[in-house]
Amino acid sequence: MSILKGKAFKFGDNISTDHIAPGRLFHLRSNLPELAKHVLEDADPEFASKMSKGDFVVGGNNFGLGSSREHAPQIIKIAGVGAVLAKSFARIFYRNAINIGLLLIECDTDKINAGDELEVNIKEGYVYNKTQDIKLPFPPLPDVMIKLLNEGGLIEHIKKHGDFDLV
Amino acid sequence: MGQTIAEKILSKHADRPVKPGELIISNIDVVMVQDGTGPLAVNEFKKMGKGKLFNPERTILFIDHAAPSPRKELSNSHTVLRDFAKEYGAVLSEVGEGVCHQRLIESFVNPGEVLLGADSHTCTSGALGAFATGVGSTDIAVVMALGKTWLKVPSTYKIVLEGEFEKGVYAKDLILYLIGLIGADGATYKALEFTGSAVKNMTMSDRFTISNMAVEAGAKAGLFETDEKTREYLKQHGRENKFVEIKADDDAEYERVININLSDLKPMISLPHTVDNTKTIDEMPKVEVNQVYIGTCTNGRIEDLRIAAEILKNKKVKEGVRLLVAPASRQVFLQALEEGLITTLVNSGAAIVTSGCGACVGVHAGILGDGEVCLSSQNRNFQGRMGNTEGFIYLSSPATCAYSAIKGYIADVREVL
Numbered sequence: 116m117s118i119l120k121g122k123a124f125k126f127g128d129n130i131s132t133d134h135i136a137p138g139r140l141f142h143l144r145s146n147l148p149e150l151a152k153h154v155l156e157d158a159d160p161e162f163a164s165k166m167s168k169g170d171f172v173v174g175g176n177n178f179g180l181g182s183s184r185e186h187a188p189q190i191i192k193i194a195g196v197g198a199v200l201a202k203s204f205a206r207i208f209y210r211n212a213i214n215i216g217l218l219l220i221e222c223d224t225d226k227i228n229a230g231d232e233l234e235v236n237i238k239e240g241y242v243y244n245k246t247q248d249i250k251l252p253f254p255p256l257p258d259v260m261i262k263l264l265n266e267g268g269l270i271e272h273i274k275k276h277g278d279f280d281l282v
Numbered sequence: 283m284g285q286t287i288a289e290k291i292l293s294k295h296a297d298r299p300v301k302p303g304e305l306i307i308s309n310i311d312v313v314m315v316q317d318g319t320g321p322l323a324v325n326e327f328k329k330m331g332k333g334k335l336f337n338p339e340r341t342i343l344f345i346d347h348a349a350p351s352p353r354k355e356l357s358n359s360h361t362v363l364r365d366f367a368k369e370y371g372a373v374l375s376e377v378g379e380g381v382c383h384q385r386l387i388e389s390f391v392n393p394g395e396v397l398l399g400a401d402s403h404t405c406t407s408g409a410l411g412a413f414a415t416g417v418g419s420t421d422i423a424v425v426m427a428l429g430k431t432w433l434k435v436p437s438t439y440k441i442v443l444e445g446e447f448e449k450g451v452y453a454k455d456l457i458l459y460l461i462g463l464i465g466a467d468g469a470t471y472k473a474l475e476f477t478g479s480a481v482k483n484m485t486m487s488d489r490f491t492i493s494n495m496a497v498e499a500g501a502k503a504g505l506f507e508t509d510e511k512t513r514e515y516l517k518q519h520g521r522e523n524k525f526v527e528i529k530a531d532d533d534a535e536y537e538r539v540i541n542i543n544l545s546d547l548k549p550m551i552s553l554p555h556t557v558d559n560t561k562t563i564d565e566m567p568k569v570e571v572n573q574v575y576i577g578t579c580t581n582g583r584i585e586d587l588r589i590a591a592e593i594l595k596n597k598k599v600k601e602g603v604r605l606l607v608a609p610a611s612r613q614v615f616l617q618a619l620e621e622g623l624i625t626t627l628v629n630s631g632a633a634i635v636t637s638g639c640g641a642c643v644g645v646h647a648g649i650l651g652d653g654e655v656c657l658s659s660q661n662r663n664f665q666g667r668m669g670n671t672e673g674f675i676y677l678s679s680p681a682t683c684a685y686s687a688i689k690g691y692i693a694d695v696r697e698v699l
Contacts, residue, residue, distance in 0.1 A: 181664055273428070
């Protein structure tokens, strides 16, 4: 998974977990594949139908703020999104994404427009915006995130080691 | 070097002195889920194959977000939690017992402990001098099995509170002011520690309101030191023996210090669709309201209902406005009945809703219509929060809510106090 390719779907600042997995669809939380058909619906009603597997969700500041509902990163992952790129992430969303193995990248998303073709190079730590021919560097992922992503998330980590083996 | 409250509690739970920025494995005293996050946690717990709960007596499952259930799918989710509680010996809080965070402070969490909850407003218990924070269902599944979790030790912002509130200004106005000041991501990954001479005059209810909304500035925890008020609160709830002194060292290091004089504050309103979009009541245009909601883990306590009832006594809710009131827990509801507050509120035109999260989570019991405006004592006004992206949510203190319900628009409660 060292280079990911896809198209950018652009969202603004403060995309909340209510935008991603709204309370009005609370009853679908026990059916994540069904809920995933509505992913980000309250921010862009057409997103789920327009995106292809591997495409990127590109946000601004404080992506994923609000409720602790893990269903939000879960359905982004189930929908087939390659990674979420944002200037910053809210704490609980970030942690949930690590735990379930959804890749998050912190970079300067002002330099990405809707529809841009992107390549994310995880190993070397940059996003290449092919459409605009610019490289956007991002800081290396924290060790704990790399370990959990490589092992397929927190549950798999615990199953493998029987306990935490992170520090 | 001295330690902040967060560093002290986490050092004790990691069995070594910890510093901000460090990744630690922390023991967890209390773990909880609610009906929105619990079924997923149960699922992940079972996947791990550990077979039993680490500490069943302090694993608590709350049915409060869709309680009573408005749909069969949610009824089935409730069944998952009830069956799990029975099979594994966990504690179940049923429909009508109240909002998880209110129940936790009333009956389950003690000073110096670490609480992990699958709900973002878990930080409410920080007012008891506990390190309490919200995480997701997978994290909780692991805590249920192992009794511990991984945490990054947060650095701390010290919020120094001096002076006294003017009439009509409350703890809710203070926390809305602070979030407006530093922004919805102004304290991401940080712990907030509230201190200063004004804190000792604050009721526990004030402190819970403030801690509850720490997460709305992105914070991991909202902490208060313990004092005689904490001891009295624990005594009233039958666990005075759980009191311990929790206090930062004098030479603790803070990443940032923010000073606020309470006497400078005015009634605050948070406008759609972010909590940090705040104005003082003086800066507000005239905004007519369709629904007013008093309740939730932020402001559904007995103290809040007393304030609302005092303002609504012998008054009527404006025609065309609906006032919904949800006491935060059964205990609060019973007390309000005993004090005659419910009679006063119902006489004014209020509809009483089951103790629980009610309209705040957009599942039932007060979903907004297209273009409708709600003024609420809750903690969040995100687009779609109350079940409709075409609705508009404003946040305020219960006093501002109550007075606005009478006037029919968002009004300055200082006019009647």
